[in-house]
Structures are given as structure tokens and as C-alpha cells.
Amino acid sequence: MGVEPGAQLFDWHAPKAGEKAGFGKWKNPKSPYDLFIEAQGIPIHRDIGVHKVQDLPLTPWKRLGGRGTAIQLLGTEGLWGMYVVEVPGAGALNPERHLYEEIYYVVEGRGTTEVWQEGNPKKVTFEWSRGSLFAIPLNARHQVVNATASPALLLAATTAPNIVNLVRDPEFVLNCPYNFFALFDASDNYFKPVEDIYADPVRGLAMRRTNIIPDILTCELPPDNRRAFDYRRIEPHMAGANFYMKIAQYKTGQYSKAHKHSSGAILICIQGKGYSFTWPDRLGMQPWAAGQGDQVKKQTYEPVGMISAAPMRGDWFHQHFGTHPEGLRLLVFDGPYGPGFRRGGAPGGDAADVGAIDTREGGNAISYVDEDPHIRKTYETAVSTEGMSSHMPVWVYSQRTPPEGELEPGGV
Secondary structure, eight states: OOOOTTOOOOOOOOOOTTOOSSOSSOOOOOOHHHHHHHTTTSOEEOSSEESOGGGSOOEEETTTTEEEEEEOOTTOTTTOEEEEEEEOTTOBOOOBOOSSOEEEEEEEOEEEEEEEOTTOOOOEEEEEETTOEEEEOTTOEEEEEEOSSSOEEEEEEEOHHHHHHHHOOHHHHHHOOOOOTTTOOOOTTTTSOOOOOEEOTTTOOEEEEOSEESOTTTSOOOBOOSSSTTOEEEEEEOTTOOOEEEEEEEOTTOBOOOEEEOSOOEEEEEESOEEEEEEEGGGOSOTTTTTOGGGOEEEEEOTTOEEESSOTTSOEEEEEEEOSTTOEEEEEEEETSOHHHHTOOOTTOOOOOGGGSBGGGTSSBOOTTTSOHHHHHHHHHHHHHTTOOOOOOGGGGTOSSOOTTOOOTTOO
16 A cells, blocks of 8 residues: 555554554545545545436536536445536536546537647547547547537546556646557547447457447447346447446346446446345345345436446445336446456456356356345336336246246347
């Protein structure tokens, strides 16, 4: 653990016989990133989630030139960061550059972004509107411009905590003169959407290499079927960044299996509405049946709300439920530590998609057969309140494969 320059120091005392050195217990210190974001003078939202980011308080943000608030959901500390920023009507944010990666999702509004390299007068300009997702190339100069008289609201995900905590010099992070030409060549088609679908090289899941998606609310999502019946999903890989993310959708009347992994993943509702349960694995697979349901955390959300899927130090089970006729569409940010790297291990070692493998087969997903009965009961009540009904086949709660002659939903 590094010690910040200027931090208060105490005399060290050798332990007496039978005693141990050190304090034994302490309060978590503020990281360099914590100090950096506090110095911005904006609110910092720390919780397991938020029902709707549009309701977060916004205050003037001198560095950016808009109004904003920082978001550091529990479990993402030191891994990556978020903020929301309001772009003034008929105005713009301040031009900036920085050594951390940055992804923008447009919550509200319409406008343009200009991107250029230091020393090169050519600017690449592209348009965005509600539902757009785009990336800023590493350390490229950029400016976000509002095209309407009404304020625009953008949600940003960044690797600022990673870089600021390592370098520990925010001025260098914000003013480094190096141009990453391999990541941004200022070509006219750099921000032209690319719709080709490939298999990601680590896990073989559907991915797109594109630096902008004009509308992730309506873009096509290929079938995946790993989290639930008819589950759809794609990974955007943008601006050559390490930042890992995906867009996913649960069909109306269906919900995901509970699964667990380490902390860092943030689920963002972009269409529909619903809720998530999350609980530490020490409570077991059926916390309500074990009389520990009071320790399960629930977060409701609508566009644009979010939850830290595996908060605190991770290894929490989490399960997601859509309660809207149009289903539940999500943007999931993982930061630079994607699922293919979370579990560690030496290069070339064996790894498996344990989040999509049932616990009975050695994975981390709870089969519907094994889930707490409270899950089904709560979901059927929730969709009934919305005038809907569950589309989960009855057999999934008693057996893990469909009865003879019956296909799983989706025909898989």
C-alpha cells in the first residue's frame, strides 16, 4: 500500500513479547482517485445502485464545464469509475484529454463530439442522440457539444481510478502530451458504425468492433441463451480500449439464473424496468429458505438505473428480473477486468465460463430447480402487478431438461 506524499506519519513501536506489530484493524484509506474526484467539488454517489440516474443531484463541475455527479458503486472501488454530466443547452463541455479510457452512453439529448490529436488540426466529428454509445480514444483531445436548446445528459464510464491510483499525479494524467496514433488515426471513417459480428477471441461470444453504436436501444442482439431462455447479448469493443462491456436483453416474462463472480460488473437498465437481488455466497443458494432473506439486497431500476451486481468484495450471487411488457434491455459495464481475466491464472491455463455453468456441474449458476422458492413467488407477484404473467415454463422448477417432446423456449 502506497503512502501519499504529505500524509501524517506516526512513530513506530516494536511489539512486546506475545504481541503483534501494527494496528490490527483500520479504516480503509482514501485512494489517490478518491482525493482526485473529491477535489472536483461534485457529489459522489456511493451505494449498491441507483433507481434512476436522472434523479441524482448535479452541481457545477468547473473542469468539465457542465453540471455533474460522480458514481462509485460498492464493489467498483479502485477498479473503474462512472459519472453523469449535463451538457448545457446550446453549449458544450470544455475540451479535454486524459490518459484513461472513457465510454459515453447518452441518457438524454442530441449533439456532436469532436475528436482530434494534439498538433493535428484535423477534427473528426460525429453525431449522437439518446441511446448512443461511443468511446473516446485514449488521450485524444475531444469536446462534447449540445445541438439543442435543452440540456443533454451523458453517463460516462472510465478507467480513471486505475490510472490515477497508479500514476498518483492527476496533472500528468490530464496533460500528458503523448499521442496514441495506433489507437486513433483521425480517419474520416473512425466513428462510422461497424455492424459485423465476430466471436470474441477469449470466450467466443458475439462481439462488434466499432467505436460508436448510434442506438443501443434498438440495435440487433444475437442469441446467447447463457443466462436465460431467449437471452440475447453482444460485446462492443471500442477505440482499442481494454474496457469490457456488453448489451443484453431478457425476454418479457423470463428472468436470469442467479450466478456469482467477483466484483466490478455494473448492470444498467436502458429499456424496460425491473429489479435485481444480490447476496453474498456465504448465505447459500436459498437465503430466504434458510431464514436469511433479510440480508439479501434488492435494487429496483428503470431507464437509466443500475446495480452493482456483485458488490463489496465480490462472490455475491445476483439475479435479474424484468417487469415490463417490452422485456429488459441492459448495458453492462465491467471495466478493464472482463470476465476472461477476473479469475486470474497463468497465461495458457485452463478457464471456463463458470457463470453460465450450473453449480451441479461445477459452475457458479444456480439452476432454476435449485433456486430459492421465494424467487419464483416474488417474480410472479411482480409481473402480475404489471398486468403480465410469467413465461417461465413450469417444468424448469422440477427438472433441468425439458420433458420428452417439449423444446425449451426459443427452440434450443
